[in-house]
Amino acid sequence: MKNGYARHTSFHVAVDCIIFGYDGIHLKILLVKRSFEPEKGKWSLVGGFLKDEESLDDAAERVLFELTGLSDLYLEQLYAYGDVQRDSGGRVISVAYFTLINTEVFNGLSSTKYGGKWHDIHEVPDLIFDHGTMVTKALRRLRRRAKTQPIGFELLPEKFTIPQLLNLYEAIYDREFDKRNFRKKILTLNVLEKLTEKDMKNSRKGAFYYKFNLDKYNQLIINGFVFDILSN
């Protein structure tokens, strides 16, 4: 494509991804050791430079695919970072994205070939540049989303039990919820489908599996519905 704006300065543009995962107990993020200078060897978000013929979203998808082999993940743009001195290797505009990886896939990835490592959200090491800021913002965004959208389901396997879902919400918000109120609230939403099968791994009695019914959810959204778990 010819570019009529050639007299203006050009900039390197990158994407950085905050990858949230859930191992069934704790909320985690996936970090890598940076493989090139500057700051080589330090912990970093997964990132990469934008290429000619790809959109920002494409770039984020590509970067995620290169690291994890996964596509079709939940992917949401977080914020664009553009401070002049934010990257000590040169001027780079970075657009941060966040994504969610569910437990099953998560376990397959526990040791990724690219040196990715999962870190508990409470034990995030010092990160290069402004990546720490990005993580903080991503966590806030995740909490906001989980309040009003069924985003939490992205972090769970297709079939999950109510206690598992409760546990996930407790991990995301780092607090406890009353299980009776939680169950009541989530079930009144009418977006969960109870299966006949039980999970017998976590208790003697067993807990019924549920799955998320996207059709019902979309129906609610169309009718101007707000999905509001929480408060209690």
Next chain:
Amino acid sequence: MKNGYARHTSFHVAVDCIIFGYDGIHLKILLVKRSFEPEKGKWSLVGGFLKDEESLDDAAERVLFELTGLSDLYLEQLYAYGDVQRDSGGRVISVAYFTLINTEVFNGLSSTKYGGKWHDIHEVPDLIFDHGTMVTKALRRLRRRAKTQPIGFELLPEKFTIPQLLNLYEAIYDREFDKRNFRKKILTLNVLEKLTEKDMKNSRKGAFYYKFNLDKYNQLIINGFVFDILSN
């Protein structure tokens, strides 16, 4: 600054600003007729290219200052747009910002020397590129913000009456609110300071002026408070 990333592609980066204003009756946005090709003469958001030694925020501030002569405006980053074909003049990554201009200043600007023109939010003309999408997103963001932050005050003069504030909220949300409940809710927040002076312009009885008390507001924020006007 030397740049160790030189082997990667560079891109033009721009900022575009959605400028909301309030004339005392309607919610408006400020648009300009584009002064260069392509799409010269069409309605457009105010924008400009990012320069070497400025951050994205700096660029947005500069663009706003160049158009309006104003600085220290409320300014919030909205979203980064990066589709390959979004700009027919060449590949440009655009970071959108939105800002709010209060009535008094607004009136001084009704006819800006740069050909800016205020458009009622209900009568936004076709805009170039993806600017229409940006406006839609900005309006959603404004509505979200106005719910939980005292952002609406940015659109009013320093002294304002409760009926004026009500009117503004009705303009933002494009619906009516019950004036008794609105007054009750806003006053229980304890962030408004009643003045002894009355506005006699809009009624015979006159309406008391209030002003926003930022100290009280900050105090509430620190204590984990959520500013929630609305619902009714």
Next chain:
DNA sequence: CCAAAAGTGTTCAGCTTACACCCATGA
């Protein structure tokens, strides 16, 4: 039969909503 997690209902408080009349003033 016991340990351990799953599952279930009710009550109270506070907030949201709906709603109608009097007040002050300038013309």
Next chain:
DNA sequence: TCATGGGTGTAAGCTGAACACTTTTGG
């Protein structure tokens, strides 16, 4: 004195929050 917008209070319904015991089953 009257027209106009400003200002006020209350009752009903709903939602959120707190809270304790029974059920199931494998070991």
